[in-house]
Amino acid sequence: MQMGLVGLGKMGGNMRERLREAGHTVIGYDTDAELSDAESLAAMVERIDHGPQIVWVMVPDTVVDVVIDELAELLGEGDVIIDGGNSRWIHDAPRAEKLATRGIEYLDCGVSGGVWGITQGYALMVGGEEATVAKAQPIFDSLKPASDFGFVHAGDHGAGHFAKMVHNGIEYAIMQAYAEGWELLEAAGHVRSVRETFNSWREGSVIKSWLLDLAVNALNEDEHLEQLRGYAEDSGEGRWTVEAALDLAVPVPNITNALFARFTSRQDESPAMRMIAAMRNQFGGHAVKDVAAAPDHVESAPGEEPAHPAKQ
Structure with a gap:
């Protein structure tokens, strides 16, 4: 064609x-x-x-x-x-x-x-x-x-974009779960290698996924994610998913919490948000913010990532 x-x-x-x-x-x-x-x-x-x-x-x-x-x-x-x-x-x-x-x-x-x-x-x-x-x-x-x-x-x-909006809301929640689990394993000290533990889940586990593969890719590059700032933008779809859920009276607490966690990332340094930033960089090529250069507060409208103004 x-x-x-x-x-x-x-x-x-x-x-x-x-x-x-x-x-x-x-x-x-x-x-x-x-x-x-x-x-x-x-x-x-x-x-x-x-x-x-x-x-x-x-x-x-x-x-x-x-x-x-x-x-x-x-x-x-x-x-x-x-x-x-x-x-x-x-x-x-x-x-x-x-x-x-x-x-x-x-x-x-x-x-x-x-x-x-x-x-x-x-x-x-x-x-x-x-x-x-x-x-x-x-x-x-x-x-x-x-x-x-x-x-x-x-x-x-509208059905195509609605489906993609919900897809991205689910993505937010899955990424947040991996990130929180990673932070907990890192903090406990009982697990010899958190990276290898994540790697072991890639086959045979009920939580294996492409996002898990990307998380392991990020850990292979920077095992403790020390080179990243725990800062993650939201590109709009997460907000729209929560707004649609409010309109339809459908409870989406996990997606909502994942969205709010990204808001939190812009205020205080968060180890879990380093993992979110790492996974976003792996699958989307999103630029990683430099700790020193990152602003204290960034205003953003749904659908925009002002810190990374690249075209889609």
């Missing part, structure tokens, strides 16, 4: 490469000219020379609507816009309705996989109409893992 891809940061750039390796023609656009294949959105769309024209958007939530509005002026009947960023699900249905007045179709797609997705594939959670999903299915098939898992048409508009 031919497609456009807007936003060529850590996720978008790797997705472009994976799609190209699968045989698709991808014309990418980024505000960073060194990353971009086209000098403008208009130039990108022009180079998609047979339809339907499909454009995947991978930009921060704060600028999604600006990009989509500009694309709406360039695309036409039967074309498709896919928002694959960490956008808030409540905006998807209004976007779809607005684009439908121009005959443009819309999908929201939650994407998980971090910097490892280029080789291992991405978990994709898609929201939108079935016929539109079918148009883009070859793209989804190329991005997802090679196994039968990793892709779901979650439901109508």
Whole structure:
């Protein structure tokens, strides 16, 4: 297939490469000219020379609507816009309705996989109409893992981003549990090697997971995480998960506590938060804050990581 891809940061750039390796023609656009294949959105769309024209958007939530509005002026009947960023699900249905007045179709797609997705594939959670999903299915098939898992048409508009939001809330809670267990083992002194104990859980244990693998990777690089400050941002989805739970009267105490623990990390040094920072760096390539350079307080809006303003 031919497609456009807007936003060529850590996720978008790797997705472009994976799609190209699968045989698709991808014309990418980024505000960073060194990353971009086209000098403008208009130039990108022009180079998609047979339809339907499909454009995947991978930009921060704060600028999604600006990009989509500009694309709406360039695309036409039967074309498709896919928002694959960490956008808030409540905006998807209004976007779809607005684009439908121009005959443009819309999908929201939650994407998980971090910097490892280029080789291992991405978990994709898609929201939108079935016929539109079918148009883009070859793209989804190329991005997802090679196994039968990793892709779901979650439901109508907003379902993809809602599923990804809950996915990230679960991620917060799992990371927090590993981090607290690591801190407890380190503090007790009874276990000869906490790193090797974590390593032993990677096979045969009911708590084995990819996050555990990444935690061990971090411990192999810095056994006691002495080079990290216990400081972790929240990128928005954890907050949105808790807010949705409040709206639906669903108790999510573990996810809520994990979110609040990240807030705590910005106030006082926390050994557990060094592990959170280490795991985030392992799967997402998030820059690690220098202890001396870190500010006492950082204001952040949901969907943003002001200390690390890289594109998605």
